Amino acid sequence: MHVIKLPVASALILGAFALPALAQDNPLQKYLSVPGAMTTLPVEAAKEPWSLQFSRDARAAFENFHYQMGGDHALYYQQNLSEMLPTAYAAPHSDYIPLERAIDDSIGENVRWTTSEGEMPLSEYIVHPNHRVQGMMMIHKGKVVYEQYPGMNQMDRHAWMSPGKATVGLILALLEEEGKLDMSKDVVNYVPQLAGTNWDGISVLDAANMETGLALEETLDAIIDPSSIIVRFFAAEFGSPNPLTGEMENWLDILKTAEKLEGEEPGEVFRYSSAVTQVSVLLAENLDNMTWADLFQERVWGKVGAREDIMFHLMPDGTAVTHGLISTTLEDFGRFGLLFTPSWAATAHEDIVSDAVLERMQTAGNPEAFRRGAKFAGLTDEFGEEPKANSLQWDAVFEDGALYKHGNVGQGLYVDPARDFVGVYFSTNGYIPPYGEDRAQGFLRQAAKYLGGE
Known part of the structure; x- marks a missing residue:
């Protein structure tokens, strides 16, 4: 376990940015000194019930900047956002479809990628204290082939963060297909x-x-x-x-x-x-004349044989914070990705993502605008190759059609339709060094290639 004790004026890492110290008179400065903002607990602490006092302290300190510090209290928020914010639910199909398991023990040792600690196998990365991965799942040809929970339990809910944006891109594409x-x-x-x-x-x-x-x-x-x-x-x-x-x-x-x-x-x-x-x-709500949770249930989740509801956490005016504050189990996160693959029937009762919708999501981006943006260099470094473009809320689309969406403090959704592969992961990766580096996306792309025999 790494215990970080830094003065209030210490540098931060926020998202992909290395930040200088905040000025002492900056109103955001106060959040750094709040107990629970820094990382002192290992992620495996989230596998056990929290003490009553810890829970009370976390709820009392809840605020956007405090949460996004990725410290001890963030572990609590990731699992319990419905305690902090009003929450709407979209129900799955009444007929549950269990996902088959075909665990491939070779993935952990044979899939390797480079981190700041050097090249390592996935089995080492996923339990490394600096990367603070809580759960990772891979689904190949409709079956779960890799599943690990170093910092959460199988049935725990966890916030998606920005991979939630992929739900928005999908709804836009479905509305367009419908005319x-x-x-x-x-x-x-x-x-x-x-x-x-x-x-x-x-x-x-x-x-x-x-x-x-x-x-x-x-x-x-x-x-x-x-x-x-x-x-x-x-x-x-x-x-x-x-x-x-x-x-x-x-x-x-x-x-x-x-x-x-x-x-x-x-x-x-x-x-x-x-x-x-x-x-x-808001555009989608206006067009369908219903709340986001209801329209998502009608168009997507109500057709999925998921085990649990999908939770949409709300702003004070009732708008779903769909850019990031969505909560499900890790498996149900993976089920969303499955909708974009040839094995969609392993989780859904209807084909939600048509070939035309998938192609639209893979090709709607502007490669020139993407290369001019700040994310291009970072994504190229993380994957060791250049993505082609961003598209309809996905951070990266590759020449082979694979799509990726990253989330704050270490969440990810990687979908590779051509290889019939989905990879998802949850983390609570704090912003104070040595934390803050998320390299899981590279492992997922390598795993897709490995399972494809490349």
């Missing part, structure tokens, strides 16, 4: 609440690919600036006040104030933003 949505039209045609703002002239496709030309990117500067639109947005969706003014704000009102980036038009640069995802959530 209810024209992605070439402007966002404001479907979200009139944004009409008359700088969202005018931004197409649905450009928004779905995070190429709005608006100052909404989750950059280093934005994340540590308490006055930034991103910090204000995250605070609002968690029901927390503006960190500078103490005022309670509405997330959509904040996004109405988004400014245009000088010299940049929509569609030119991929700029990652969870806030943009939420606009697509």
